[in-house]
Amino acid sequence: MIGFLFKGLIRDKSRSRLPIIVVAIGVMLSVFMHAYITGLMVDMIELTARFSSGHLKIMTRAYADNADQIPNDLAILDADGLMQRLKKDFPEIDWAARIRFGGLVDVPDSAGETRAQGPAMGLGLDLLSKDTHETDRLNLRKSLVRGRLPGSRGEALLSENFSRKLKVNPGDQVTLIGSTMNGGMAIYNFTVSGTVRFGTTALDRGTLIADIGDVQHALDMPAAAGEIDGYFTEGFYDDDEATAYLGRFNDRYSAGGDEFSPVMLRLSDQEGMKMYIFLAERMGGIVTLVFMIAMSLVLWNAGLLGGLRRYGEIGVRLAIGEEKGHIYRTMIYESVMIGMAGTVVGTIIGLSFAWLLQTYGLDIGAFTKGSSAAVMMPDVIRARITLADYYIGFIPGVISTVIGTALSGIGIYRRNTAQLFKELET
Amino acid sequence: MEHPPIIQIEHLTKSFPMGKASFTALTGISLNFGKGEFAGFIGPSGSGKTTLLNIIGSLDVPTSGEVLVLGNSIGGLTARQAARLRKENLGFIFQSYNLLAVHTVFENVEFPLLLLNYAASERRRMVMDALEWVGLTDKIKSKPPQLSGGECQRVAIARAMVKKPSLVLADEPTANLDAANSHNILQTMVKLNRELNTTFLFATHDDKVIGYLRRKVYLLDGKIDKDEVFPN
Incomplete structure (x- = not known):
């Protein structure tokens, strides 16, 4: 049965090529944006740390x-x-x-x-x-x-x-x-x-x-x-590690009543840095969530259109004796296959673009001219490819595809058999 | 009735909601069909023949009355039980063939056997047998868009017959075919009916089909108008 489904998927371009392209584009954007934002945030934080705040x-x-x-x-x-x-x-x-x-x-x-x-x-x-x-x-x-x-x-x-x-x-x-x-x-x-x-x-x-x-x-x-x-x-910078050092140092060296006694601050205690640290740590999750929601909506609609186009096929399968649950599950299996394929393609393309931005950078000096913010903004933005970029695309890529298919599939699932059969004849 | 009944219909009524009112498609239908019959529901559009075929095929349920197909009460079946009945015992032939366009002739005919979990070698033997019945063994690698209308309908017959069902339901099977192809298809179905003792039930208003039927149930406005049985 899996072989039968796979053949159908490969041969029916509208069931495979278009959804794979949609998933690949979404995953490519997710991976690239994650690497880009990670690079930007880490560069800003580390640049500020190296020149100004220290860890x-x-x-x-x-x-x-x-x-x-x-x-x-x-x-x-x-x-x-x-x-x-x-x-x-x-x-x-x-x-x-x-x-x-x-x-x-x-x-x-x-x-x-x-x-x-x-x-x-x-x-x-x-x-x-x-x-x-x-x-x-x-x-x-x-x-x-x-x-x-x-x-x-x-x-x-x-x-x-x-x-x-x-x-x-x-x-x-x-x-x-x-x-x-x-x-x-x-x-x-x-x-x-x-x-x-x-x-x-x-x-x-x-x-x-x-x-x-x-x-x-x-x-x-x-x-x-x-x-x-x-x-x-x-x-x-690691905020948890910094907090541990801060506690140890201040307990030992800092006297509250003496204004000339030394006191330790973390990078996140310094002006404007807390928000950047927060964003840098959660940006991967935020980007992934945004793309997952957006892609789920797109794939939901793509799934609905595909489902409408496949009413005939589904009607025949029901008439032949396939159970609705089985049809629904096979649609989910198909979506996993599409999600995986699209994710692999999207990840490769996204990493390629991220590598280009990591290697060559993008000069935004014209926009940062005159900047005097406490947080230093690099004139050349570089992406930073991390381990997460190799797998983060699978979350929106596969999950969104499955969610999209699951949502669109419910519509078909809820129609009664006679209705599908009737639509089959029109 | 020379055949033991495989379909028993008692006081069947079927209504569909239409806004706040309802439309009654079938009223007080009582019929029996035995094994090996070659029968059809005949009537104009709106007479209720497709609705009756759908209920017998467990694709729809009666509003009232009783329909027993191979001992299964259609109104009392769960969706899973209805699917199982169709999978194991029923074959469908549609007006517009409804073949899976991206799959080959072999794969289309093989599909019902996949659902029944036959082994690959058994599937191959059964598919080749079915394609031999309809004379399409030379087209196993072709896909539906490469076939003529008559060939497509023969593939659909092979798909309906491959699992040797007890009952085949055919809804206007010749509507999209020319006269020569229609006769060819019907002769194939007559042959299979005789050789395999499969019951065939048609919904039709095509004279070509009517000519081949050995039992003609005329429907008018959802009621039985005439029920004629002809000798073999």
Whole structure:
């Protein structure tokens, strides 16, 4: 009987080819959208984590309360000592001390007079230690446009757009004018070793990156850091894991009444990130559900049309003595076969498109120009193919087809035999 | 009645709802048919012959009265029991053949045997026998759209006869055929009726069919007008 059904299905193109195309299109969109949204969300979250929030972030309580103002006067004073303890107590986390600061970058001419000036967002990172991961974390090597990475104290990177605006080239000297953590005026000279472009408007607008040792020196912050960021070694944020670390750290290190005691925040505790984490974790389910509902409606209608077209066949089968339940079940078997075939085709096509987007990306720089959101939006969107993309299409592909057929089949099932037989003769 | 009755109809009435009222298609029908009869319901459109055939075929149920087919009370059968009766004991031949267009002649004839779970070798033997009865052994791989109307109806006869049913119900089987093909088909059915002792019941108003019937039940406005039996 299965062989008989299969032959009918293969030979009757309107029963096989059209539904398979419908399923394949739906599955292709589901798989592609899942990979695309996963890529977008994860990129946004990880980009923000790498440059700004960390997966975990330790600050003083007072600094955390005013973090948007970057109050370096409230920085962690014995950051080096805390780093040592963190590496001992939480060795599975990669810790990185950082100082964020703002200031004016002044470019002198040959006579030492100001030739150009521009406001800069500064970032002090560990660029010179042997075991630092900051260079890789911020993808600095690949982001280099001109010059090289800082190799010694006194060197800094400028964002390419900023350097073009200031007409500064690698090897030129610039002066940072800012304020020390004690409120005094800070003036510090850097030699531009290279320029970088991150593909993110918020970072490319006016960034200066220097070794944290230089920044501590420039801002009069010996052994201090505005924040210590922690990164999971697997490379991706996990909110449950982060919550566990947060509990352990705050219980041990944080004193509620002391505004200068360190406090740990998760990535999801930071501005605007909670919703993104929520969406990233549930996006697969949301996309699948939306496509499942949409496809069920489409396939329900396709099933109804197909069922109407097959009234004759169903009438004959009833007259020959096939039970309604058996006919209904065979329609469901057919829908499983169609669903499986359409899903395989749709998954292959969807993965192909996702692979193209993952490999080559889509430049949306024109739309993110001027963006200053707390969550960093990449200028180049890339899909991310995950294990789920290989099987997620089967949920809308097979289930929707079966639901569509089951719903449309009920209509036929409810008609009495004589009615079907009558329709058979017309 | 020379044959033992396989169909017993007593005071059959069939009504269909039409809005708030109802339309009575059959009134007070009482008939018996024995094994091996070659009989037909004759009458104009609307006389109730197809409704009567549908009830005998367990495709519909009486509103009142009793219809026994091979000992089964049609009004009391569940859908599953009715399907089983059709599957095991009844064959249908339709005006418009109703073959499965994407399946070959062999597969169309084989289908009732699949429902009866015959083994593949047994199915093949029975299908070939049925196609030999109707003279279509050379067309087993053809599909219905490749056949003439007469050939299609012969395939439909083979499909109805392949399981050697006790009763074959034919609703206007020659309506779409020319005279030559109609006679050919009818001669085939007469031959099968004689050789296999299968009961044939027709619903028709075609004179060609009427000429072959050995019992003619005339219906008019849902009632029996005449019931004539002719010698072999």
